Structures are given as structure tokens and as C-alpha cells.
Amino acid sequence: MTATVLDERLSTLRDAAREWGAEFRAAGAGLDLDPDAVGEHLGLAGVRALAAMLVPEEYGGAGLHLGAHRFHGMTAIERAVVLEELARGDAGLMLAGPGASMSGVLVDVLADRLQKEWFYGRLLERPTWTFFALTEPDRGSDATALETALSPSSEGGAHRLDGRKKYVGNAARAALGVVFARTGPGPLGVTAVLVDTADPGFHAEPLETLGLRAARICELTLENVAVPAERVLGRDRSPARRGMWACVQTFNRLRPGVAAIAVGIAAAAHDYVRTERDRLGHAERDRLDLLGRRIDGVRHLVQLSAIEVDADGSRGHLASAAKAEACRLAEEATLEACGFFGPRARWDHPVLDKLARDARGVEFMEGAGNIQKLTVFQGLVAGKIGRGDPFPAHGGKTLTGGSSCR
């Protein structure tokens, strides 16, 4: 049995998610060719699990029942466990499923009761996709530099939202989501709003991407979109507790999940070599074993970073390290796997070809590797990482959670 930082409860979740992920493999290949066919896969256990995650019990979420355990996906460690295994099946389909997804983390951090009732209520009506719009064409995912504007209405009614967003997954099939916008200059001028995609002025156009095609990554145009005051997230808080603070808290909690997806892609490449390449020579076995060790090591780091961020949402430097390393691993592992099948591996093995393309898609997700490294460095010089026990929450055995991540 492979060592793990997971307890029995989380191991149960991992084992179930591994079975769900196995079903994703065949479906994912088809979606790579026809992303709009995602609706045909809503009955898969993994897709239903994703839809059940990030909806708290107090808002009607049924959660996942596995033996004596119940999961709502409210903690970063639960999400990391599930996302890795589903991405190990197919990262594209994993990202293409309906559910609260990334928006759900922000809503959990920042929304008030009425906003949560609206958001979760919509999700519980039917399989509903959401989107999370931060990145802008000219500004990337630097929240401090965004330009999309949220302006008060001249008549005193709803706010107006104007701007462009890019690289937003599922936006063209989503019914609702969150948009980051600016109400004024500086970090206190950053805010986030809930948006109904049926509202006039909202337009999402899918982009043709190299990988993760099932996720239908889109460009958004927001032209005078009406945003009622009650859809402004954190409206009951001071600007200091809703703008960049909320961004940081949210991204810290999202980062282990993105890292876990990358680990899942790497593990899928490793799995493929193990199952499809027979008669490995001694040196090849050593190479494959080495890759397996590296995947194990990064997985441990990712899961421990999730446990730490669950214990303290401001402790995200570890997750930055994990994310940067996991994404590099995904690229290296998929290329390494190709090396076991010769120079035409990607021509002859569609699975490897897809994995190599998908791996590139996680590198920039939620901040590119070089940006994550700068965050790690800042944490080091600030004394928040690199000294003492890097995993105090795990050492204190406060890992498993199960309630809201706040």
C-alpha cells in the first residue's frame, strides 16, 4: 500500500474517486473531439460528484455518501483528492462538469446568506454550469491590475458591468458565475459580483484551445450588464475584507485543486506506460519507477498544502510551491511517458497526445509557474515558509475537515 497523508475518511473518498475517474477515460477522448457533447455524460458518477461538491448541507446540498462518511467538498483537501483522481481519468471532462466549481469557493468565502441561497438554489434546480471570470486579455490574472469596471447606475438602480475577460472555462454553457471587477483604483477597489448569463450584455465565445477542450474555455464580453446591488459579493463587509483579501483567500484555497489536477495528468501518463508498454528493460523500469516516486512526492506536497490552507486560508505559499511543481511535473511526466514509445509516440498513441496537450493547460491556470515561484520567494523572505515545520496542521492532525473552509 502506498503511503499517504490521507486518513481513513479521505482515503475512502480517494478510492471512490479513482473508480469514477476510470469512467472518465473513454468519455474524455470523445469530448476532446466534440466538447459540446458533455451533456451526454451527466450520468457519470464522477460528474454527479462534482455537481454535489461545494454545496453546503445547510443550503440543501446532499453531498456524497460513502460508507459512514459524508463529503461536501468544502475543504481544499477533499477537492484535491477528488480532482486528482478525476483528472487521472480525464482532466478535460473533470473541468467540463456542472457544479459550483471555482465560483463555489469564492461564494463560500465571501457571499452572504441571501447570495448563497440564490447561488446554491440555482445549482440545486438542475445540472448547472458556473464560470469564474478573473483573467483579462491585457492583464492576465493579476487581480490588482484588472480593468473590468463595475459602475453605479446613474438612476440609482442596478450597477453596470463593462469589460472583457479571457480564458474562462465553461462560460458559454454556464447559467451563472462570478466576475471580478473594479469599483475604484487600488486593491480596495477590487470586488466580485454574481452574474446571471441570461442577462443582456453578457456574451461568451468559446476559444479553440490545444488541450482541455471539453472545458470550453471562453472569451467574455460584458457590455452594460445589469448587476443588482444584492449580487455584489461581500457587500456587507469593509472593502479591506472583500477585495484583494477575498481574492487571496479564494486563490489560496483553489490552488491545491489545480495542483491536484496536474498530478492527476502526470499519474495518467505514468499509468499509461505501465499498462501499455510491456517488456520494459531494466533501465526503463528504473526510469518509470523514478517518475512514480516523483509523482508520489509532489502528490504528498499538494495534499499537505491543501491541509495547511484548510487550517488557515492565508497560508497559501505552500500551495504556490505545490502548484508550480505539480504543473511542471505534468509537463515532464507526459513527455517522459512519450519517451517510452519512441519518436512518434504522440502520433501513434492518442491518449498520450491528449495528455501532453492537457498538461500545458494547467501551467497557466490560477497563475503561471513563474508567478507562483515569486509568491514562494516572497513567503520565504517574509518568514512564512522555509523555516520550522512546514506542515503544522498535518502534524496537529487537523486534516480532514468536512465543513465550510472558512
Add this chain to the structure above:
Amino acid sequence: MTTISPPITATWLRCHDTARAEGMAPALAVLHAALPAGTSVFGAGGAAVRPAGPADRDGDVLVVRTAQLPGGAVVLVRTHRPASHPDPILTTGSVWLRLGLSGALLDTGLAYLGGRRSGDTTLLRRQMVQGAVAEALTGQLEVRAFLTAHDPAPPPEALSYLHRRLTETDRVLLRLLGAAGFTRGGAGEVADVSELLAGAYTPEAVA
């Protein structure tokens, strides 16, 4: 052979912390003190790294190198005594020790880079340098995560990987030190001896 049990974790941490704060020789002393009486400090290939001392003059021990390192001198020694599997305290402990040394190398690197001018700023303010520092720290965190997940001891077949990861990490930091990491007696030599320490205690079958 010693069986590793959970209380040994305190020894690992002491070994790690001593290596980072005081240096290789004191950390080796901590590690060797944890061995059952009479246990050989030699690895399977008959190689060992130990604090310099009277035992260097044992008749069947050949000192192949003496390194004057921060914290005290260490000797690299070989013996022709029949090889045996090194004690697991040595094999796992050497990973923790090297992780502590790698942390000390990071500390040294930060001090060096913070004081070294480059144009109108310091090397430490260069983003490429910051990225490399982060990469090295991440390598250390990955090794620590592996050891944490496999507490109290990783499987023998994983030791080679962990040592290799530490060597890669140290090399990233050494490149930041430039020629300052190439002189004897300093951080560069600690890293060099650390690599040789890995070679001494990595189990032969998986080396």
C-alpha cells in the same frame, strides 16, 4: 539491524535542525548517537562520513578526505571490512541530515544574494534569482512532504530518489552562489560532501 519506530522521528528532527543550524559534523554526531551500541557507521560499500576524531586512526580505516566545514571537520573514510546493509537509522537519517544541510545552504544563499550587488540592486531582487530560490525551496518541501507521508521512514527503494532530489535542489542553490560556492571550507564543499554522504548510505540495490 535496528527497527525504526515512531519515537525516532524526534531524532530525525534533531538531526535536521542540527544540520541546518550547526553544520554537518554536529548533525552526524546526533545521528551516530542514535545508533545502537556497536553499530557500524559504514554503508554497504564500506564508505562513511563521520566527524573527525580519534577513530580516524583505526588500523583498517582509510581517510580519503578531510573537509574543514562550518561546525567542525568531517572525514570521508573507507574500510575493507565485510560490507553489510547500513542501519536504517543511517539510511533514513542521512536524508533528514541532508535536508537540514540543504536548508543551511538556502540560508547561506539568501545572505550572499542579499549582499551581492548587481547593477543598481542586489542579486536577490532579480526575478530570475527569486525564481531559482523558490525552485530550491520547493524541492526541499517536496522531500519533507515525502518524509512526512512516510513517517517514520520511507521505503528503502525511495531513498535513492530522495537523495537525488536533494542533490538537484542543492545544485540549483550552488549555481546561485557562483564561484563563491566553489571554494573549499564553505557552503559549496558542504554540498559536495553531502552528495558523497548520499552515496555512502544509499542502499546498494537501488543506488
